[in-house]
Amino acid sequence: MIPESKKDVIIVGAGASGLLCAAECGRRGRSVLVLDHAARAVSKVLISGGGRCNFTNLNAAPDHYRSRNPHFCKSALARFTPRDILSLVEKHHIAYYEKEAGQMFCVKSAREIAALLGQECVQAGVETRLSCSISNIARDDRFAVTTDQGVFRSDALVIATGGLSYTKLGASGFGLDVAKQFGIKVVPPTPALVPFLFPGRAQTAFKELAGISLDAALTCGGKRCEGSILFTHRGLSGPAALQASLYWTPGEPLLIDLLPHGDILAVLMARRRSRMELRTLLAEHLPRRFVDVWCGMMTVSKPLDQTSDKELKEVSEGLHAWSVLPKGTEGYDTAEVTAGGVDTDELSSKTMGSKKVPGLYFIGEVVDVTGELGGYNLHWAWASGFAAGQTA
Ligand SMILES: Cc1cc2nc3c(=O)[nH]c(=O)nc-3n(C[C@H](O)[C@H](O)[C@H](O)COP(=O)(O)OP(=O)(O)OC[C@H]3O[C@@H](n4cnc5c(N)ncnc54)[C@H](O)[C@@H]3O)c2cc1C
Numbered sequence: 001m002i003p004e005s006k007k008d009v010i011i012v013g014a015g016a017s018g019l020l021c022a023a024e025c026g027r028r029g030r031s032v033l034v035l036d037h038a039a040r041a042v043s044k045v046l047i048s049g050g051g052r053c054n055f056t057n058l059n060a061a062p063d064h065y066r067s068r069n070p071h072f073c074k075s076a077l078a079r080f081t082p083r084d085i086l087s088l089v090e091k092h093h094i095a096y097y098e099k100e101a102g103q104m105f106c107v108k109s110a111r112e113i114a115a116l117l118g119q120e121c122v123q124a125g126v127e128t129r130l131s132c133s134i135s136n137i138a139r140d141d142r143f144a145v146t147t148d149q150g151v152f153r154s155d156a157l158v159i160a161t162g163g164l165s166y167t168k169l170g171a172s173g174f175g176l177d178v179a180k181q182f183g184i185k186v187v188p189p190t191p192a193l194v195p196f197l198f199p200g201r202a203q204t205a206f207k208e209l210a211g212i213s214l215d216a217a218l219t220c221g222g223k224r225c226e227g228s229i230l231f232t233h234r235g236l237s238g239p240a241a242l243q244a245s246l247y248w249t250p251g252e253p254l255l256i257d258l259l260p261h262g263d264i265l266a267v268l269m270a271r272r273r274s275r276m277e278l279r280t281l282l283a284e285h286l287p288r289r290f291v292d293v294w295c296g297m298m299t300v301s302k303p304l305d306q307t308s309d310k311e312l313k314e315v316s317e318g319l320h321a322w323s324v325l326p327k328g329t330e331g332y333d334t335a336e337v338t339a340g341g342v343d344t345d346e347l348s349s350k351t352m353g354s355k356k357v358p359g360l361y362f363i364g365e366v367v368d369v370t371g372e373l374g375g376y377n378l379h380w381a382w383a384s385g386f387a388a389g390q391t392a
Contacts, residue, residue: 007033007127009392010145010154012174014041014128016381017364018160019117024389025156026124033152034121034128035145038170041130042114044162047169048378053110055089056082056382057375058102064376066246067369068187072344073380076352080386082379092116103374137178143359156359156392158352160385163338163365164189171332175366176341182357185343187368191335192246193377195237196254196326207233208293214286216240217260221247226260231290235326243373245329246339256322259285265316274304278315286319298322337377339370352388361388 009025011018014036025032040046045053057064060082065073086104089096094116095107106112121128129149136146143157161175176186198206209231217226218240225247230238236254244254262285271281279301282291295301298318299311329335342362346355352367354360363384371377 004151004153005033006142006153007031008154009033009156009158010035010143010152011158011160012036012134012145012178013160013162013364013366014038014130015160015162015364016042016045016117016378017162017385018158019121019126019385020382021158021160021361021363021385021389021392022126022128023117023120023124024386025392026121026126028390030156030392032124032126033154034126035132035134035147035152036128036130036170037133037172039131041128042117043169044166045114045117045378046110048110049105049375051110052105052108053113054099054103054105054375054378055096055113056085056104056379058082058098058104060102060371060376060379060383064372064374065369065380066192066339066371067344069344069368072347072349073369073383075349076383076387077379080383084386085379085382088116088120089113092119101374134174137181139182139357139360156361158361158363158388158392159342159366160363161366163335163341165191165194165332165335165338167332175362179342179346179362182354182360184346184354184356187340187343189338189340191329191332191337192339192370193242193336193373194245194329194331194334195232195235196241196245196248197235197328197330198324199327203234205293205297206231206235209290212287212290213238214258214290215260217257218244219255219257220244220252221249223247229256234330236324239373242336245335246370246372248326248329250328251325253323253325256324258319258322263316264319265313268304268312268316271304272312276304277301278304278307282315282319294318336373337365337370339368341366341368341370344368350387351391352384353391359392361392363388 008030094112133148159175213230225243227240364381
């Protein structure tokens with residue numbers, strides 16, 4: 001006999017957004033059941049921030065998020081701020097620090113954030129079932145979730161199943177399938193915060209640059225992303241490149257400013273009459289190995305007094321606006337997040353509830369709101385989970 005039980009709220013996904021939402025619903029006196037097909041809860045939190053969990057960013061505001069509707073995230077972000085998650089972290093005596101640019105990390109371990117979520121759920125009386133495989137979701141007067149551990153019914157159903165990357169940690173397209181089942185529109189998902197790949201010919205040159213890291217600014221999709229870039233055997237990684245991938249559309253070139261804080265033309269012109277070779281001068285501003293490969297690809301290195309003004313201008317343009325056309329990205333295997341997802345037009349920005357299907361909610365990464373690198377995605381998980389947790 002398959003057991004049946006009834007709860008006020010069922011949440012699918014025991015990740016960051018699901019557990020925060022569960023604790024909020026439980027605190028309001030709702031009976032809550034969290035279901036997850038993975039054997040372990042909050043797997044992504046555990047590996048986040050290199051094991052130290054960059055759990056929020058003090059600058060969490062709508063301009064750090066990409067969504068088809070950039071206004072959608074405003075309400076949730078205003079009602080659950082970085083101060084709110086810091087208060088929760090302090091309540092659990094977790095030591096934290098600001099690494100840079102508002103990025104807040106645990107001093108010890110991401111395990112502390114996982115424990116915080118677990119304890120909040122226990123205190124709020126939340127029931128959690130892991131290794132629970134869902135085969136069907138139906139809705140008549142309420143929701144019925146059929147699993148290998150029984151059929152569970154509820155008045156509210158919250159989908160918190162995250163994005164598509166890192167399938168080995170339990171990621172799946174389940175949330176998007178549920179949306180489609182109920183006729184809810186989805187913005188096509190794409191991997192984001194992910195390294196770029198370069199096509200064959202460029203890759204040969206890039207192989208020689210592998211391992212070099214430098215400060216740069218990447219422009220694509222109308223956004224300029226500043227920070228460190230890292231050349232890999234296959235393309236480009238590092239914080240600024242990952243950030244740029246959030247705004248990049250396939251087929252679009254990346255404009256790389258290799259000297260974002262200087263004017264190399266002024267430097268070249270000042271040494272106009274010098275016998276110094278171009279590459280020797282450039283090596284004063286960029287890593288030597290990079291200059292050798294870059295000059296081999298882009299120009300002929302001659303003594304400066306034998307290089308024309310036009311050539312120097314071309315060198316400057318090449319260094320400040322180096323145009324490279326990626327063939328793609330490394331994809332979901334290494335992407336930190338999935339951009340796109342449940343169309344925000346379909347949801348209330350106050351509650352995350354579906355406008356079409358009363359009682360159905362979507363929170364976290366499954367929604368078409370994607371943050372930049374630096375704690376913004378977990379902050380969206382908290383803020384959207386909190387919003388749904390006040391109503392579901
Ligand atoms: C390597 C890595 C590092 C990261 N570091 C950071 C960081 O430092 N700071 C930051 O802000 N963001 C970081 N992120 C992103 C962040 O972890 C996610 O955006 C965030 O966890 C999303 O929360 P969520 O609740 O929406 O989904 P998740 O936390 O991914 O949780 C989704 C849950 O749903 C479950 N699930 C999926 N499909 C099903 C199904 N069919 N049935 C039942 N359950 C299902 C999964 O098992 C999982 O437990 C990182 C991501 C990665 C991959």
